[in-house]
Amino acid sequence: MDFRDSEAEAEFRAELRSWIAGRGPVAPMPHDDEGRLAYLSELQASMHEAGLSALTFPVEYGGRGLPAEYEAILLDEMGRAGLPSAWHYGYIARVILMYGNEEQKRRFLPTAFSGEERWCQGFSEPDAGSDLGSLTTRAELRGDIYVATGQKVWTSEAKWADWCLLLARTEPDQPNHRAMSCFIVPIDAPGLTVRPFRQITGAMEFAEVFFDGVEIPISARVGGAGEGWPIAMSTVAFERGPGDVGYIADLGRSIAKMTDLVRSKLSTDGVVAPSVATSPYAVGLAQSMVEVEVLRVHVLRSLSRRTRGTSSEIDASVDKLLMVRTEQALGHRLMDVEGPDIMLGRAPSDLHDYLWSRAASVYGGSEQIQKTIVATRLLGLPRER
Ligand SMILES: Cc1cc2nc3c(=O)[nH]c(=O)nc-3n(C[C@H](O)[C@H](O)[C@H](O)COP(=O)(O)OP(=O)(O)OC[C@H]3O[C@@H](n4cnc5c(N)ncnc54)[C@H](O)[C@@H]3O)c2cc1C
Numbered sequence: 267m268d269f270r271d272s273e274a275e276a277e278f279r280a281e282l283r284s285w286i287a288g289r290g291p292v293a294p295m296p297h298d299d300e301g302r303l304a305y306l307s308e309l310q311a312s313m314h315e316a317g318l319s320a321l322t323f324p325v326e327y328g329g330r331g332l333p334a335e336y337e338a339i340l341l342d343e344m345g346r347a348g349l350p351s352a353w354h355y356g357y358i359a360r361v362i363l364m365y366g367n368e369e370q371k372r373r374f375l376p377t378a379f380s381g382e383e384r385w386c387q388g389f390s391e392p393d394a395g396s397d398l399g400s401l402t403t404r405a406e407l408r409g410d411i412y413v414a415t416g417q418k419v420w421t422s423e424a425k426w427a428d429w430c431l432l433l434a435r436t437e438p439d440q441p442n443h444r445a446m447s448c449f450i451v452p453i454d455a456p457g458l459t460v461r462p463f464r465q466i467t468g469a470m471e472f473a474e475v476f477f478d479g480v481e482i483p484i485s486a487r488v489g490g491a492g493e494g495w496p497i498a499m500s501t502v503a504f505e506r507g508p509g510d511v512g513y514i515a516d517l518g519r520s521i522a523k524m525t526d527l528v529r530s531k532l533s534t535d536g537v538v539a540p541s542v543a544t545s546p547y548a549v550g551l552a553q554s555m556v557e558v559e560v561l562r563v564h565v566l567r568s569l570s571r572r573t574r575g576t577s578s579e580i581d582a583s584v585d586k587l588l589m590v591r592t593e594q595a596l597g598h599r600l601m602d603v604e605g606p607d608i609m610l611g612r613a614p615s616d617l618h619d620y621l622w623s624r625a626a627s628v629y630g631g632s633e634q635i636q637k638t639i640v641a642t643r644l645l646g647l648p649r650e651r
Pocket of ligand 1: 386387388389390391392393394395396397419420421422423625628629630631632633634635638
């Protein structure tokens with residue numbers, strides 16, 4: 267593929283730059299929960315107003331119907347400007363587009379794009395993470411109502427969410443891949459309790475979510491009864507795709523930050539290094555820039571494959587592995603540049619980014635699981651020795 271912008275793409279990029287410039291200086295994202303909520307909500311609303319929140323979704327559901335490359339340009343420019351990606355649940359919108367019925371698409375997609383309604387993903391359980399097939403939350407059909415009972419955990423942003431995409435066991439007699447169904451459940455449904463808990467970054471973004479006889483109408487099921495497994499697999503594959511969750515923007519933002527830090531380090535330290543090339547900070551920055559660029563191009567390739575209908579879920583695993591390596595190395599290098607400041611609490615934002623980067627190898631399916639997918643399904647290696 268040709269990675270250069272076409273004329274239309276270059277025009278779009280120029281439009282974007284002027285939209286970003288028109289927003290004024292980029293404020294750093296706060297790390298406290300309420301500050302982050304306000305920051306991201308404002309960003310999402312402003313993107314929506316500018317027609318940037320659903321570039322690649324069909325026009326009839328409130329998108330712009332543009333090819334995937336435009337999404338990559340958006341993330342690229344936002345990252346360059348130091349802006350984070352907006353809400354990360356665009357991947358859930360993609361799942362609704364793919365598996366939802368017409369009514370669900372018309373009801374849920376526009377408000378997800380505008381940010382008026384937020385989502386969380388209720389898949390993982392205390393004893394079902396990598397092995398999602400062993401989940402025990404069940405939804406029993408009684409007449410035309412399902413009654414859900416069980417517990418989810420690690421549910422990101424549940425405390426801010428309006429809706430939960432729930433995966434529950436509905437067909438207990440079937441093998442796992444035909445035993446689950448997916449539902450759209452309002453977070454304030456009677457019997458549903460969200461109990462947030464603190465993570466190492468200090469944020470309380472995670473939650474345990476309890477279902478105690480929650481009634482879900484049959485019309486809230488996404489797909490057919492017992493058809494939840496492929497939906498869940500698509501959800502996590504979209505969640506793994508750094509293009510879908512906006513990671514390119516976030517990594518670009520970190521690179522912009524590290525560039526400033528290295529610049530000031532080199533000047534305030536009296537540029538101890540005789541040349542920039544021998545400064546370990548500059549070398550680390552250069553390495554990270556190369557890694558982010560490789561990831562960006564890789565994501566562009568995956569997005570472009572998707573446009574042509576030739577992508578597979580394995581692409582997302584490859585991208586995720588690259589993303590983990592890139593993000594964690596960048597987090598480490600930022601720590602190195604900050605030196606003792608990070609431990610002495612003088613660089614809380616970088617400490618936050620470092621701690622957050624540790625989670626990359628777990629969420630959306632752990633690194634080990636992605637390696638197994640790539641080894642067995644892409645490289646054709648045997649499962650057992
Ligand atoms: C920041 C963050 C946000 C999250 N958000 C959500 C969310 O919104 N919704 C949601 O449903 N879940 C969410 N999760 C949960 C996430 O999907 C699970 O943590 C992940 O799937 C791993 O499951 P687990 O934690 O139960 O670990 P386990 O599955 O118990 O794994 C523990 C360790 O064993 C390894 N392991 C397990 N099985 C194998 C195997 N077969 N081969 C090799 N190694 C293996 C794993 O790689 C891992 O290192 C989030 C997690 C994090 C960290």
